[in-house]
Amino acid sequence: AQSVTQLDSQVPVFEEAPVELRCNYSSSVSVYLFWYVQYPNQGLQLLLKYLSGSTLVKGINGFEAEFNKSQTSFHLRKPSVHISDTAEYFCAVGYNNNDMRFGAGTRLTVKP
Amino acid sequence: DTGVSQDPRHKITKRGQNVTFRCDPISEHNRLYWYRQTLGQGPEFLTYFQNEAQLEKSRLLSDRFSAERPKGSFSTLEIQRTEQGDSAMYLCASSLDPRGNEQYFGPGTRLTVT
Numbered sequence: 442a443q444s445v446t447q448l449d450s451q452v453p454v455f456e457e458a459p460v461e462l463r464c465n466y467s468s469s470v471s472v473y474l475f476w477y478v479q480y481p482n483q484g485l486q487l488l489l490k491y492l493s494g495s496t497l498v499k500g501i502n503g504f505e506a507e508f509n510k511s512q513t514s515f516h517l518r519k520p521s522v523h524i525s526d527t528a529e530y531f532c533a534v535g536y537n538n539n540d541m542r543f544g545a546g547t548r549l550t551v552k553p
Numbered sequence: 554d555t556g557v558s559q560d561p562r563h564k565i566t567k568r569g570q571n572v573t574f575r576c577d578p579i580s581e582h583n584r585l586y587w588y589r590q591t592l593g594q595g596p597e598f599l600t601y602f603q604n605e606a607q608l609e610k611s612r613l614l615s616d617r618f619s620a621e622r623p624k625g626s627f628s629t630l631e632i633q634r635t636e637q638g639d640s641a642m643y644l645c646a647s648s649l650d651p652r653g654n655e656q657y658f659g660p661g662t663r664l665t666v667t
Contacts, residue, residue, distance in 0.1 A: 445595075450593075475655070477658075482660075483660055483661075484557070484644060484646075484658035484659050484660045484661055485596070485644070485646075485658040486658070487655060487656075487657070490655055531595045533595070540598065540609075541586070541598055541656065543597070545593070545594050545595050546593070
């Protein structure tokens with residue numbers, strides 16, 4: 442079965458510390474990979490995506506993610522977080538262009 | 554603002570009533586998607602359209618749910634005979650590029666069934 446697993450439901454971190462949000466997926470076919478961010482009472486905003494090519498993908502707000510095909514992972518990283526990065530982060534996997542599966546989300550809380 | 558818009562933003566209804574939500578996609582986008590998001594979960598795909606054609610509807614939650622996109626522009630999602638379990642955020646997204654399926658989301662409609 443196709444699934445997306447975000448390994449941490451909550452990640453607390455202090456301001457200016459590095460952070461990694463983990464995402465694993467199950468698939469036997471090629472996929473497209475995405476990270477979205479959701480601020481309270483808002484829709485989802487695309488942070489970055491992997492379609493093909495370089496496995497290290499850079500996105501907005503200083504985030505980056507690395508696609509690891511052998512481990513079927515797409516972890517999100519930021520070297521130094523800000524208070525404004527506090528939000529819910531969703532990993533998503535696109536299959537065959539028509540099916541998008543989302544993980545359950547990771548709540549990132551940045552503390553001063 | 555040329556993003557995806559949804560109306561209403563909030564809807565409170567009594568159990569058994571019908572509700573309809575509207576989504577206006579980004580104007581040049583030919584694909585439109587509906588999702589449901591419950592508390593503490595990621596969005597759950599419901600259905601999608603390419604222009605006016607509904608190409609996937611097997612994952613609508615029950616036959617009480619239906620969606621239309623009559624002219625290939627805006628779309629409506631209707632829930633008939635609402636139940637308390639229908640309380641959730643309903644998200645709409647649109648896309649242009651079929652490869653990679655990059656979707657742009659609206660702010661959502663929060664439904665509360667009392």
